[in-house]
Amino acid sequence: MDRYQAMVTFIRVVDAGSFSAAARQLGVGQPAVSKTVAQLEERLQVSLLIRSTHGLTPTEAGQNFYERARNAIQAADEAELAAKGTSAGLSGRLRVSAATTFARLHIIPELPRFLAEHPQLTVEIILDDRMIDLVAEGVDISLRMGTLADSTAIARKIATGGRSVLATPAYLKRVGTPRSPADLANHEAIIYSQLPNAWSFLREGAAASVSVNGRLRVSAAEGLRAAVLADMGLTITSDWMFAPELENGAVVRVLEAWSLPSIDLWAVFPAGRMITAKARHFADFVESIMKATTHLPV
Template identity: 90%
Template structure:
């Protein structure tokens, strides 16, 4: 039995909570995972997992072994990377989760450079606007926009972006004039269901909150983009979401004298794990491409 592989398999079982989920992430059959854990228990002569109808839970010995094995493997991976030297690049698989629109516009088009720098690395991107369970999904790093709900998360702020009221010139041409947030009552707002329908503005120290309404409500950023670009109304969004259109003039900002709360981009790492070199390098890569000084929409 390969001790390193057995430890890695056991760690994945504990992280995912089941043999089947671990098998899917490892790309092997469930019987192989079960057999590896059984052999590990036989070698150690101790029960590592409590098996029940509710899933798998580590025993006291299993939890202790899990924590030490996880640290040992992470230290070994870091040592191997250090021995190879920075010029050798990264290797293995990197699982990244990110909001669909943000990744499509800003991350995926830049990936060729990152992959060229690390030819032995495989990147798997999970496109999902939900806040997924990083441990259960086997994610190394998640790119999240907004406020972090989990105060225990291991996170690093990558950048802060501007938020604006945005619309196409075609919509504004046929709509009533916008001079202040109060005028939004006369406009068709495209509502993003993940944000409040009351928009708060700041000007000269005063906060103005305006309730907006519209005939269309969407649950994903891609739908919001499509509706705005179809001249259906105006919306509030991060400038990141409409970066190409803001640069070309296909979408414009309105009410620019009134400020909206900014939005943060975070790199979030699985709680309880050491940040891997692969995840750290990817966070550096994202920070570099997002904060390029010559982008007028950042």
């Protein structure tokens, strides 16, 4: 039995909560995972997991082994990377969670450079606009925008971006350009269902909050983009979501005299785990990307 791989497998089983979920994350069959854990228990002469209809729970011995094994794996990875030097590439698999549109526009086009620097690394990107359970999904790093709801999350701010009211020139030509937040009541708003309908603005210390109306509500940023680019209405969103169109003039900002709260991009890491070198390097990589995208036209 490979002790290192057995520890990795056991850690993944505890994090995922089941043999089947761990097997999917490791890319092996469930029988292989069950056999590895059984062999580990036989070697240690102790029961590591309590199996029930509700899933798997570590025993007291299993929890102690899990915590020490996790630290040992992390220390081994860090030691190997340090021994190879800063120019050494990363290896293994990196699971990343990110919002679909953000990843499509800003991350995936830059991935060839990251993969070229680390030819022994495999990257798996989970595209989902919703928040997911990082531990259950075996995610190493998640890219999230906005305010973090979980105060216990291990997070690092990567970038801060602007937010604007955006529309196509064709829509504004047809309906007119709003001159104040109050004018938005006369416009068709494309509403992103994951954000409140009330849009808040600030100008020279004066605040204005407007509840917008629209016949179209979408649950994902891809739908928001498609609707705006189809001249269906205006919306409020991060400039990151329309970076190509802001650059080529396909969409324009309105109400520029009024400021909107900025939006933060975070690298979020699974709670209860040490941050891997792979995850840290990827966060650095994304930060370098976002520094290059902050120079959007104004």
